[in-house]
Amino acid sequence: MKIAVIGAGIGGLAAARALVAGGHEVTVFEASERAGGVVGSTRVDGFLREHAASSFLGGPPRGALALCHELGVAVDKASPNAKTRWIYLDGKLRALPSSPLSLATTDLMTWRGKLALLREPFRARAAAGEDESVHAFAARRLGPEAARAFVAPFVTGVFAADSHDISLAAGFPKFAALEAEGGLVRGMIKQMVRGVRDKTPKTPRGLYAPAGGVGRLAEAMASSLGSRVRTEARVSSIVSAAAGGVSVDGERFDGAVIAIPAALAADLVGDLPELAAKLRVFKRAPTAIVYLGMPEAAVTKARNGFGFLVGAGEDVRVLGCVFETTVWPDRAPSGQALLRCIFGGSRDPDAASLAEQELIALARHDLERVLGATGEPTHASVVRWPRGIAQYAVGHKDLVRAAVAAARKHRIALAGADYRGAGINDLIADGDVVAAEVRTWG
Ligand SMILES: Cc1cc2nc3c(=O)[nH]c(=O)nc-3n(C[C@H](O)[C@H](O)[C@H](O)COP(=O)(O)OP(=O)(O)OC[C@H]3O[C@@H](n4cnc5c(N)ncnc54)[C@H](O)[C@@H]3O)c2cc1C
Structure with a gap:
């Protein structure tokens, strides 16, 4: 079949790869100039910043680690120094018990x-x-x-x-x-x-990331699809085609996989009101990541552990912080530490839309409070996602079943973080689920 995939985030790329493997003729439409969606990795001032996902667990047999091996993407394993996880609760950092x-x-x-x-x-x-x-x-x-x-x-x-x-x-x-x-x-x-x-070989445990960042995996997935990925190709409508199948901005396909945030997908299928209504129920929470680079000596507490998470109602607004250079030592110039502070989410959505300088000041304040980190940062930047993290409310699986059934009537399949798992591992494994859904179209 001739299938259109809308959106080249990890979800769309994984679906496209599974469909190509199933013998379909696939075209991926991506609005921006690069594939990967929220996933991407950039080096600024010698600091490697992940735009969204920064790591994944090695466990799942059909997950990101296996795909990195298949595509020849070199991976790093998290440093053993990153073992301890901290919780900031009742005004104090406390180690999460591990035994x-x-x-x-x-x-x-x-x-x-x-x-x-x-x-x-x-x-x-x-x-x-x-x-x-x-x-x-x-x-x-x-x-x-x-x-x-x-x-x-x-x-x-x-x-x-x-x-x-x-x-x-x-x-x-x-x-x-x-x-x-x-x-x-x-x-x-x-x-x-x-x-x-169970005598089948055990999958590797622990936390992994491609050397150079998770963006390298997105790039390799897109390269494996070659000219099937059309960038700077924003789709504005999907309607049922008179000859059967779907029409994507006037181009006929036997069916489509929509792999963009559900709220945007609802706008694309405005002419299919039942489906549009069933897509509008899925919510995303806005998120801002503040990256702070600091001399290692200024944040000695960040030398031990993966990072900290903050309990509800504490005296800071940061939701959590990853000690990036303790987990991945090559993500900053020598002698420097990189800290990744997460703000916003559905716990504090307003924080995600604060001005950049306000967010940086907030991150500095909170890191001083939690880690005793003082002094001028050597790097400070913000990555912001107004449609950041998918939110799975109670009853989510029923909502997904209803949306998938409504989409199926029009030979449309749904992919991406809003439905069956938002992590990189989930999205990669979900490619096979989407390919199975497409097979039901006959
Ligand atoms: C701050 C943050 C931290 C995270 N950390 C982790 C982590 O550590 N580990 C982990 O496993 N996961 C993590 N995640 C989750 C994971 O990164 C995301 O859930 C996942 O990458 C989303 O992929 P997606 O394909 O669903 O959507 P997206 O990445 O949103 O991709 C959708 C694509 O569709 C395109 N598009 C939109 N509209 C159109 C249109 N009309 N026409 C054509 N193209 C269109 C967009 O340009 C985009 O490229 C994190 C997410 C965030 C936001």
Whole structure:
């Protein structure tokens, strides 16, 4: 079939690659002058800045790491110095426990909170098929202290959102799967037993990024598609074609994959009102990343660990900060540290639209408060995404099912971060889901 893919972000590129592998004739329409969407990597003043995604887990067999190997993109593994993760809670940085001993001694919870954790294996399972918020799940299984101290900052780290607002089933399917197996501890034991019995080769663990940044992977994906990717080719409408299939700005295709943010997709299919209405329900939260470069000596606390996440209601506005040069030592000139501070999200959307100098001042203030970092930065810049991070509300999976069904009627498939996973790994694996959807068109 002759298929149009609208949008050359990671979602569109992955879908296009899967369709080409399935023997289809594919044209990718990309509005901007480069492929990759929000993903991109630029070096400024010797500091490597990621525009959005900065790393991915090595685990999934059909994920980003496997694709890097397939496309010959060199990868780095996160430094062992990045092991500790910090939580800023009740005005102080506290290490996230990583072992039973550190859990017993952590100052993130009281003894009452720790005892509540021990009761996790004995708690009742949620009713099958019912979605709930991540907060409701965590409070029910682990107790309110763990929900506040560990789970809420973790949700902020992934969705820049409040844990009350994110669906467990759609946002954290691995936890939902453990729940379906009887709870976190019971589910993990069952998975471990299956893992020991499973003789297929184990996938690499840990955190990875292409050498030179995640943008290198987007570039390699686009190159692998060659002249099928048309840049500076903004699509303004998709309608049903009289001869069957779809018409993309007047050009006929057997079908289309829409891989742009859902709110923009709704505008493209304005002539298909049922589909447009079903796309408008998906929300994105605005995000701003402030990069600060500083002499290493000015931020000694950032030499240990991946970074910190901030609990709700603290005295700073930064949602979290990655100690970039502790994780990836070659991302700054020698003797310099690079810090990536995230603002905005659905927790604090107004922060994402502050003026650049205000955001930089805020980042400096917050890093002084949390890390004791003082002095003039050697680099300061902002990367802003008004449609930043996809937000999966409770009931999200039902909304996706309804939108996919409405799109199918017009030989349209939906791809990208709004639907079945927003991380780079999810989007790459999702290419196969989109190709399977296209096969249903016959
Ligand atoms: C700040 C931030 C940090 C993140 N960190 C991580 C991380 O560490 N790890 C991780 O795995 N993920 C991370 N993510 C998530 C991940 O980067 C994104 O979810 C993903 O890259 C989005 O890809 P996409 O293809 O859905 O959409 P996009 O990247 O938004 O791509 C859509 C493309 O469509 C094009 N387009 C729009 N309208 C049209 C039109 N009318 N015609 C033609 N083209 C059009 C756009 O120009 C764009 O290129 C992060 C995201 C953000 C914002």
